[in-house]
Amino acid sequence: MKVQLSTIHKNLEGSWQVTGSxxxxxxxxxxxxxxxxxxxxxxxxxxxxxxxxxxxxxxxxxxxxxxxxxxxxxxxxxxxxxxxxxxxxxxxxxxxxxxxxxxxxxxxxxxxxxxxxxxxxxxxxxxxxxxxxxxxxxxxxxxxxxxxxxxxxxxxxxxxxxxxxxxxxxxxxxxxxxxxxxxxxxxxxxxxxxxxxxxxxxxxxxxxxxxVESDWSSASYFYSLAALSDSAKIKISSYKQQSLQGDSSLVQLYQKLGVKTTFLENTIELEKDTSVALPEIYKANLASSPDLAQTIAVTCLGLGIGCELTGLHTLKIKETDRLVALQNEISKFGAQIEITNDSLKLHAHHNLKENVSVATYNDHRMAMAFAPLALKTMLQIEDAGVVSKSFPDFWEAMSFYKIKVEEI
CATH class of the missing domain: 3.65.10.10 (Enolpyruvate transferase domain)
Known part of the structure; x- marks a missing residue:
């Protein structure tokens, strides 16, 4: 299944229950x-x-x-x-x-x-x-x-x-x-x-x-939506402040990308914080949470800023070689990206190409990481059903938050 993604509008709100970790x-x-x-x-x-x-x-x-x-x-x-x-x-x-x-x-x-x-x-x-x-x-x-x-x-x-x-x-x-x-x-x-x-x-x-607490790596796509929106008030559950999951570092990682997290009872609320001055080059060591690398790199691409991500040595033996896959697909949008065995460097790029067809390499995170980019440019995701590996109702969630998902 191949889908085309575009945005209905960029002001996002509402609540979603995320599957267990x-x-x-x-x-x-x-x-x-x-x-x-x-x-x-x-x-x-x-x-x-x-x-x-x-x-x-x-x-x-x-x-x-x-x-x-x-x-x-x-x-x-x-x-x-x-x-x-x-x-x-x-x-x-x-x-x-x-x-x-x-x-x-x-x-x-x-x-x-x-x-x-x-x-x-x-x-x-x-x-x-x-x-x-x-x-x-x-x-x-x-x-x-x-x-x-x-x-x-x-x-x-x-x-x-x-x-x-x-x-x-x-x-x-x-x-x-x-x-x-x-x-x-x-x-x-x-x-x-x-x-x-x-x-x-x-x-x-x-x-x-x-x-089981809900999955924090799945929460990353909602953080990306909030960062790339014009305004956002997104509630997702069920999460706790003292999480066992390393990917709960999202709270700090996305604060620098303009997303404010508020912990409510079993729920987190994500808000777009326009008072945050975005860095020219976003830097993070993701050795403790490498599954966030694809989402963060694509968020930075959408925000028009550069990023330098390190600690990524385990990404080469995942569902695909995720560093090579990211380099291939981000390059399609016109951006320049360099990789080593354990890092990637994305150069700031402002005019994203439209209607790019993103290959997913049998990797659920490739499909989900690129989806929020629809808030910035129309794109297509190949083999979109691959999301069922970790987040079966992902496309329903995207539709709920005003991403238009059309099978082509």
């Missing part, structure tokens, strides 16, 4: 599979969470997690510790190009039985579940936090728990802390000090209910 929901789905007395409320309706839930409840030998990277990593560790269970874990063609060797090596060092079915270091994987009694593992600290969280989530079900030593500087601390917080909320004895994560074995004796 995919990051929180997927962690809780693993914990629920290990400890069935857990109940999850406000669970994400994203494709990724649906795929993971299906994988964890399947009795089949072949399990296909499609494009869901989190599901691949979390379920690799989960199935490795399911004694007597044998599965082949596979995914889409892109998933089979995304590395998983670091996690597999860590699990093998603990005694797991995992074999590559095609290319060394990549899915699909043949996993023969075993009782894992080894309880010490070392990992480089600058790797994707999903590898670390995958081990942490399975750890309380292991007979001797797990001690993970991270070597070097940790780059994705918020996601590790999210996992740690969910474990401690469950009642697990767990700590993270001096680069050592320690998790004790655990059994859940009584019912436990978790309510």
């Amino acid at each position: 995919k990051s929180e929901a997927n962690r809780l789905l693993i914990l629920q599979a290990l400890f069935p007395k857990i109940t999850i409320e406000n669970i994400s309706n994203s494709d990724d969470s649906k795929v993971l839930k299906k994988a964890l409840t399947s009795s089949k030998e072949l399990i296909d997690i499609h494009h869901a990277g989190t599901a691949m990593r979390f379920s690799t560790a989960y199935f490795a510790a399911q004694e007597g269970r044998e599965v082949i874990l596979t995914g889409s063609q892109r998933m089979q190009e995304r590395p998983i060797k670091i996690l597999v090596d860590a699990l093998k060092s603990l005694g797991a039985d995992i074999e590559y079915q095609k290319q060394e270091g990549y899915p699909p994987l043949l996993i023969k579940g075993k009782k894992i009694t080894n309880n010490k593992v070392n990992l480089a600290a600058n790797i994707s936090s999903q590898y670390i969280s995958a081990l942490m989530l399975t750890a309380p079900s292991l007979p001797n728990g797990l001690e993970i030593t991270l070597e070097g500087k940790v780059t994705s601390t918020p996601y590790i802390l999210m996992t740690l917080s969910l474990l401690t909320d469950l009642g697990v004895e767990a700590s993270f000090q001096n680069n050592i994560i320690s998790i004790k074995p655990f059994q859940l004796s009584q019912e436990k209910v978790f309510t």
Whole structure:
């Protein structure tokens, strides 16, 4: 499905309920599979969470997690510790190009039985579940936090728990802390000090209910709408000020782009703040929230300002190489953008080309990041249905906030 986007008007207001956080929901789905007395409320309706839930409840030998990277990593560790269970874990063609060797090596060092079915270091994987009694593992600290969280989530079900030593500087601390917080909320004895994560074995004796906070990365598109509007009073829910999600840094990041955030009960209100003087070049290190990079870069493009974003080394192994994808698509609007392995530099550009057709590369965030730009110029989004990966009702939300969405 290809859609054409234009604006009806640029004064935005109204309330929208955003689906539960995919990051929180997927962690809780693993914990629920290990400890069935857990109940999850406000669970994400994203494709990724649906795929993971299906994988964890399947009795089949072949399990296909499609494009869901989190599901691949979390379920690799989960199935490795399911004694007597044998599965082949596979995914889409892109998933089979995304590395998983670091996690597999860590699990093998603990005694797991995992074999590559095609290319060394990549899915699909043949996993023969075993009782894992080894309880010490070392990992480089600058790797994707999903590898670390995958081990942490399975750890309380292991007979001797797990001690993970991270070597070097940790780059994705918020996601590790999210996992740690969910474990401690469950009642697990767990700590993270001096680069050592320690998790004790655990059994859940009584019912436990978790309510998933709405997704902050999904909130980023509403922040972009507010920044690019003439005026905005946008309310989105359900959010809390003391969030577990690293992407809640949106509040500070977008303050400099003219968006004021007010926390109400379970709701945030976004207002366009015209008193803010926009920087000529917006600078941010997004090592703790790399999923915001595409949205922020496109917001800066729409505002006619430059930006320098760093800490983006994990973007090359996402659904696509997001840095190359951003460079390709932003260039179509006439702007100049330079990338390295972990950064991008956008030069200020004022006359955006119209009717650009934006390719999405099987990446939900490419489609959603560019959509708010319709407040500045008419554009088209290819493969618009890809948004279902994390935000199935995204186009309804855009229509609600006066973006005209027409299938072509």
